[in-house]
Amino acid sequence: MTSARELVSAYWAAAEARDWEAFGRLLADGVVYEAPMSRERVSGKAAYLRFNAEGFTTDWHLTVQRIVADERTAASWIEMNDAGETYPGLSFFDLADDLIVKITDFWPEAYEPSAARAHLTERL
């Protein structure tokens, strides 16, 4: 049995390698991908492989910052580097029978903090 942590680690390694065959072996046939903030959904393994292979054609690279995993769910925090810009990607995974059945992705952007709490913080 593959642990949730191993599965998510293999998912990101296959994505970084553009090894869509290895990537596909980690996915259930009925896998669903959702990006709530852009309201995008992709349903099924074939469609999700196309989405990844054809939907992002820049020379992006990712590094895994953290994987949290329990029995049937996981979360990851990656840093994506694309055309000199680096930004985080946050994903939640649902797993069943050693395969990924759902991925939910979030891609937060930089924003200015509220001035009302500036006296309570320091800046990174």
Add this chain to the structure above:
Amino acid sequence: MTSARELVSAYWAAAEARDWEAFGRLLADGVVYEAPMSRERVSGKAAYLRFNAEGFTTDWHLTVQRIVADERTAASWIEMNDAGETYPGLSFFDLADDLIVKITDFWPEAYEPSAARAHLTERL
């Protein structure tokens, strides 16, 4: 011993209840809070309690969507409702000795998907 899941669940329950005493009991004295996208950092329990009690004065309410937890780290996905708007909050937690020692928060915003992959997705 309190599990990581119980700790994070109690953290959000105390925040929703504005029970800053209960909230503080979950935090290590040297707790560090970071929001990478607004480059805010708060260091220490007293400062972090002030940040929460004084920094967000609207009538916000949160519901926990998901907690993923392993031995020493956790991740959560909440929905925040503030002035009629609902948006997600994603947090990663570092734990030690049954206390929270670091919180890293992300607050992604809605964005338009790339037209180049519109044929590969449906809209939520």
